[in-house]
Every structure is written in C-alpha cells, then in structure tokens.
Amino acid sequence: MSIETQNNNHQKTLALRSLHFLSPRTFGGLLVVIAIAAVAVAVAFLTHNIISKQREIAVLKKIVSRLEAEQRVAQVLVRNQKTDASGRVLETTLKFVEINDKGQPFSEKIITVPGEEVYFDALVMKFDREHVKLGDPLRGKSVYLFRKIFGSSQKPENGFSLDLNSTDGIPDSYRTSLSISAFEKKLWQRFWEFANDPVAARKEGVRVAQIEAIGTRPVRGKIYTITLELPSGLNITAQAIPAILQGESLATQ
Numbered sequence: 001m002s003i004e005t006q007n008n009n010h011q012k013t014l015a016l017r018s019l020h021f022l023s024p025r026t027f028g029g030l031l032v033v034i035a036i037a038a039v040a041v042a043v044a045f046l047t048h049n050i051i052s053k054q055r056e057i058a059v060l061k062k063i064v065s066r067l068e069a070e071q072r073v074a075q076v077l078v079r080n081q082k083t084d085a086s087g088r089v090l091e092t093t094l095k096f097v098e099i100n101d102k103g104q105p106f107s108e109k110i111i112t113v114p115g116e117e118v119y120f121d122a123l124v125m126k127f128d129r130e131h132v133k134l135g136d137p138l139r140g141k142s143v144y145l146f147r148k149i150f151g152s153s154q155k156p157e158n159g160f161s162l163d164l165n166s167t168d169g170i171p172d173s174y175r176t177s178l179s180i181s182a183f184e185k186k187l188w189q190r191f192w193e194f195a196n197d198p199v200a201a202r203k204e205g206v207r208v209a210q211i212e213a214i215g216t217r218p219v220r221g222k223i224y225t226i227t228l229e230l231p232s233g234l235n236i237t238a239q240a241i242p243a244i245l246q247g248e249s250l251a252t253q
Contacts (some may be wrong), residue, residue: 073144073234074098074120074226077241078218079110089116092218096149111160115153119215120226122146123191124233126208144212144228145188156213 077095084090091114098107126142150159187194187204194201194209201209214236216224222238229235 071101071141071228072099072103072225073228074146075105076118076120076218076224076226076236078220078222078224081218081220090114090153092116092118092151094118094149094218098146109160109162111149113149113151113154113160115151117152117215117217119150119152119156119159119213120146120234120236121148121150121156121159121211121213122234123188124208124210124212124228125187125191125194125206126233128205128207142228142233143184143187144234147211152215 075097077097078092079095080093082090091112093110093112096109096111097105100106123145124142125144146162148156148159148161150156187206190200190204191209194204194206201207212234214226214234216236216238218224218238221241223241224236224238226234226236
C-alpha cells in the first residue's frame with residue numbers, strides 16, 4: 001500500500017471518529033441549522049422571483065395604460081340652433097374651448113356654422129407604438145392641431161379657421177398658449193413631407209401624418225368632448241349638461 005493511500009485512509013478514519021464523538025443532540029442541531037439555511041436560500045430565491053415578476057407586471061401595466069390612455073383636448077357646447085318650419089336645423093352656434101395637456105382651457109371661440117352636422121378638422125401625427133410603450137417624452141403620444149370647424153351645408157374650405165393662416169404651419173392659438181419645443185416645430189413644419197414621404201417619416205418615428213375630421217350632429221342640452229387616444233386619433237362623445245347649469249340661458253348674447 002502506498003503512503004498516499006495510507007494518508008487518505010487515515011483522514012477518513014479521523015473524519016468518522018469526529019462524527020462518532022458528536023452527541024445526538026449536537027448532530028440534530030446541525031441538521032436543523034442546515035435545514036434552516038436551505039429554507040432561507042429557497043425563500044430568498046422565491047422572493048427575488050416574486051419581486052422580479054412584480055416589476056415586470058408594473059412595467060406591463062404602464063405600457064398598457066399608455067396604449068389605452070385618452071386625453072381631453074377640447075369641449076364643445078351647443079349655445080343655440082336655428083331651425084326651419086319642419087324642425088330641420090339650419091345653423092348651430094357653438095362654444096369651442098381647446099384644452100391643454102394640463103387640463104386647462106386656453107382658447108375659446110364662439111362659432112356659428114350652417115347645417116345639421118358639424119365637423120372638426122385637425123392635423124394628427126401618430127408615432128411608432130414602441131415610442132408610446134416606452135413613454136418617450138416627445139413621441140410618447142399622438143399630437144394634433146385643430147385647423148377649422150365647418151358645417152354640413154358649406155364647403156370645408158369655407159369653414160371657420162382656427163389656425164389664423166399661420167405662416168409656419170403652427171396655429172397661433174396653440175403657439176401662444178403652449179410651450180412648443182424645437183422638435184415639435186420641426187414636426188409641424190415638415191407635416192406634409194411626412195404625409196408623402198414614408199422614409200422621412202420613419203426617420204423621425206412618425207407612423208402616420210394625416211388630416212382627421214371628426215363630426216357629429218349636435219343637439220341643444222349637450223356638451224361634446226373631443227379626446228385624443230394617445231396611440232391613435234381623435235374621438236368625440238356627448239354628455240348631458242350638468243344639473244347645475246340646467247335652466248341657464250345658453251343662447252348667444
């Protein structure tokens with residue numbers, strides 16, 4: 001037998017003797033410590049996984065909330081309507097109020113348009129959905145600029161202008177009431193380029209650049225809210241006038 005083999009056997013013998021000298025109580029305590037340590041490791045692993053899952057769920061909820069988010073951008077009140085002998089609406093007088101991203105009104109106009117139906121014309125740019133998911137500060141939602149309001153009994157080009165014929169493509173009411181970044185100015189100045197050149201649009205993350213004209217057949221006693229779905233476009237919905245305003249004179253002075 002080699003010296004190395006003898007040494008290995010001697011070490012094994014010493015190890016067995018050391019275990020032999022452990023009392024049952026000491027040995028049982030050692031097993032308990034090992035068990036507790038194993039449980040602690042398992043709990044730490046599961047806790048880490050739970051926290052990671054919770055973070056993933058929180059991120060997914062933020063993404064979903066951005067994709068489903070809707071911003072109020074204008075409110076419209078029917079102030080008066082003229083009708084013919086048969087009751088058909090000849091013209092409608094509206095109070096049109098634009099609302100900024102803080103929910104505050106910043107532009108108010110009284111407009112009379114001919115016809116039963118009223119249309120709200122706007123330029124709308126929609127960005128790649130990935131920007132919306134990530135909450136990009138500049139491309140994280142669709143952007144819009146109202147251009148005109150017109151009735152069903154007139155040509156759109158004869159409608160009430162909201163941009164006051166601005167020379168740079170940015171409506172004056174929007175520019176003077178909101179802080180517009182250099183990036184936004186560039187977007188609006190290049191709007192028609194993006195509408196007709198998909199390569200240029202993609203470079204700036206623009207998915208769609210188009211005109212949207214939403215419309216409704218308004219009636220007295222209603223307030224209409226125009227909203228912007230952040231990844232999508234404009235919508236218009238009707239609500240009854242709040243009870244506190246019922247009975248008030250809403251006719252044009």
